[in-house]
Amino acid sequence: MKYMINNWKLISGLFLLLLISSFPASALEKAVPKNIILLIGDGMGIAQITAGKIVKKHLNLEEFKQLGLLMTHSGNALVTDSAASGTAMATGYKTDNKAISVSHDDEPLKTVIEYAQEVNKVTGLVVTSSITHATPAVFAAHVKSRKNQTLIAEQLSKSGVDVLLGGGWGYFVPNTTKGSFRNDHKNLLVELAEHTIVIQTEKEFNELGDVDSVVGLFARKALPGADQRSPGLSEMTQKAIQILSKNQKGFFLMVEGSQIDWAGHDNDADGIIREMIDFDNAIGIALDFAKNNNETLVLVTADHETGGFAIHDGSVTKQQITETQFTQSDHTAEMVPVFAYGPGASDFTGIGDNTKIGKLLIHYLQIHPLK
Numbered sequence: 343m344k345y346m347i348n349n350w351k352l353i354s355g356l357f358l359l360l361l362i363s364s365f366p367a368s369a370l371e372k373a374v375p376k377n378i379i380l381l382i383g384d385g386m387g388i389a390q391i392t393a394g395k396i397v398k399k400h401l402n403l404e405e406f407k408q409l410g411l412l413m414t415h416s417g418n419a420l421v422t423d424s425a426a427s428g429t430a431m432a433t434g435y436k437t438d439n440k441a442i443s444v445s446h447d448d449e450p451l452k453t454v455i456e457y458a459q460e461v462n463k464v465t466g467l468v469v470t471s472s473i474t475h476a477t478p479a480v481f482a483a484h485v486k487s488r489k490n491q492t493l494i495a496e497q498l499s500k501s502g503v504d505v506l507l508g509g510g511w512g513y514f515v516p517n518t519t520k521g522s523f524r525n526d527h528k529n530l531l532v533e534l535a536e537h538t539i540v541i542q543t544e545k546e547f548n549e550l551g552d553v554d555s556v557v558g559l560f561a562r563k564a565l566p567g568a569d570q571r572s573p574g575l576s577e578m579t580q581k582a583i584q585i586l587s588k589n590q591k592g593f594f595l596m597v598e599g600s601q602i603d604w605a606g607h608d609n610d611a612d613g614i615i616r617e618m619i620d621f622d623n624a625i626g627i628a629l630d631f632a633k634n635n636n637e638t639l640v641l642v643t644a645d646h647e648t649g650g651f652a653i654h655d656g657s658v659t660k661q662q663i664t665e666t667q668f669t670q671s672d673h674t675a676e677m678v679p680v681f682a683y684g685p686g687a688s689d690f691t692g693i694g695d696n697t698k699i700g701k702l703l704i705h706y707l708q709i710h711p712l713k
């Protein structure tokens with residue numbers, strides 16, 4: 343089966359090359375994105391989006407015209423965790439829960455960021471969790487267990503990812519530093535500072551000049567909630583796009599609304615709404631960029647739903663939700679939506695599997711003419 347897929351890729355790649363030679367550049371740009379922005383709402387099911395829509399009234403998500411649904415099960419469970427579903431989106435392969443872009447047999451699975459780097463695109467990860475958390479980790483690390491965040495920090499430091507913004511400096515500083523999560527003397531921030539700019543405060547973020555890369559870790563672990571963090575997800579997304587879009591060969595950026603999931607685990611409906619609206623604001627930043635640039639594919643999806651969240655009462659006119667319920671405090675197996683805008687968007691319609699994200703993104707990176 344694997345060989346069949348490879349053959350199919352080869353044949354479709356050759357066919358596309360033929361098309362490339364006979365089509366004008368503008369037609370080609372419609373089919374293959376130069377830039378990719380993947381926004382992942384962790385734990386964002388349909389009910390979470392509905393809650394955001396009722397309270398915010400209009401979501402940036404409504405600008406998307408191409409929608410699909412994705413199955414999220416992992417290699418060893420019907421109900422996935424963020425590591426396995428993230429791996430599916432980052433590599434195109436199913437793996438077991440807790441695995442960070444390694445197979446069931448612990449073999450590394452090449453990620454969309456590693457493919458992007460091969461074709462000289464610049465890359466970025468922007469999150470509101472620790473940058474070593476499962477969803478960002480799957481794009482640039484290969485570790486058997488998501489719990490090994492100190493090892494993930496080491497791999498992220500060596501990954502060559504141009505923009506890393508989020509929380510988690512505690513995983514990067516030596517055990518002699520107060521607040522460190524490490525058991526050794528490694529100071530990854532000092533190692534990173536040899537080839538990029540390392541910042542840790544809002545002031546440094548606001549004063550950041552015209553840079554080509556940056557590592558910004560603004561909390562020991564996760565960033566605070568949506569109404570308390572600064573820089574916020576939208577500011578970080580804006581900064582990442584500003585830095586990465588300078589590259590002539592294009593970029594790949596993953597942005598995660600990390601804490602929609604945590605509010606789901608806490609069965610906190612108000613928290614879900616706050617984080618959902620905050621995530622939608624960041625989606626607006628990505629869309630604004632894509633609307634002025636016909637070479638950018640924007641994808642918004644989730645890794646899974648969290649909480650079995652349901653809305654039971656409220657009012658659309660009053661923009662109010664008065665009654666909700668949760669089936670439990672963990673993830674569920676329900677399908678998640680995928681919203682697509684820009685070149686390649688129609689590839690994501692219909693019902694599919696979450697591996698489709700990784701497979702298609704890698705496919706684009708392998709056939710892009712700017713290679």
Ligand SMILES: [Zn+2]
Pocket residue numbers: 385424603604607648673
């Ligand atoms: Zn979760």
